[in-house]
Amino acid sequence: MKRRSLMKAAALMAAMGIAAPAVAQDAEKKIIGVSIPSATHGFMGGLNWHAQDTIKRLGAAYPNLEFVLSTAGDPAKQVNDIEDMMATRNIDALVVLPFESEPLTAPVKAVKDAGKFVTVVDRGLSQEGIEDLYVAGDNTAFGRVAGEYFRDTLPAGAKVVVLRGIPTTLDNERVDAFRAALEGSEVQILDMQHGNWNRDDAFAVMQDYLAKYPQIDAVWAADDDMAIGVLEAISAANRQDEMWVIGGAGMKEIVKRIMDGDKQLPVNVTYPPALISSAIEMTALNFVSNAPMTGRFIISSQLITPENAEQFYYPDSPF
Secondary structure, eight states: OOOOOHHHHHHHHHHTTOOOOOOOTTSOOEEEEEEEEOOOSHHHHHHHHHHHHHHHHHHHHOTTEEEEEEEESSHHHHHHHHHHIIIIIOOSEEEEOOSSHHHHHHHHHHHHHTTOEEEEESSOOSSTTOOSEEEEEOHHHHHHHHHHHHHHHSOTTOEEEEEEOSSSHHHHHHHHHHHHHHTTSSOEEEEEEEOTTOHHHHHHHHHHHHHHOSOOOEEEOSSHHHHHHHHHHHHHTTOTTTOEEEOOBOOHHHHHHHHTTOTTOOOEEBOOTTHHHHHHHHHHHHHHSSSOOOEEEEEOOOEEOTTTGGGGOOTTSOO
16 A cells, blocks of 8 residues: 655655755644544544544654544534634644535535635545645546456346445546446446445345345445445345455455455455545645645555455554
């Protein structure tokens, strides 16, 4: 899992002959708010761990930077958290991974309208152009890579079901790319329902699919936590030999099963939770360097196969 750290950025500037400015002890303090969803599932647990680790490291490296971290289990709390950061801490920047796109758009726009630096992570807002910096995995590639595997692997007439995530621009991008990759093939999508990137929700959705459809050849779970729920439902119905499942994000348990040749989990698609570290570090660089930090930073998605799975297996990782 590759990450761009501040140390690498400093090394790059040094290689280019650009002096990274020293941070004076008496420099004006800048407060960076970080608002992310709670660790309700494995990917978000890993993301929370990386956020805390990055904040601790940057806080020690840059005495003039202060971080305020909040986690929310629903959009309403996240909106309240952001409004509180503005009202009580007067943050200079906001790094936000929206719980959902639509409810967070207006509150984040209010932060930007107040003249603050805004970094949006992973799940985009419902209105384009609000943020200064956007950091995410390549959601179009995430859906396309999975769709191409379905197209190239399944026989003509194969039937598949799809589990979508939480309603977000991110989810739309993934699903649109997955569908586009299947265009012209004879693979049939039977159904698409939201599993909300949640193991229990995915279990319930998959139970519904199994009851409705006598033939299912493959499942695109589009997330490794949902894949676990899907696999549990398939096992409970004793239909393990009928279909395989593709999740996504590279959960270590899933990658290990791919390494071991599990036929139910032939491949996976990367989407690293450490992308939050890139977002926080690049936001920090906006205040401690002269490097331009606006625009879009997209982290590519790759197919994990039995042949390369060892490269993506991190047994000590929280995810």
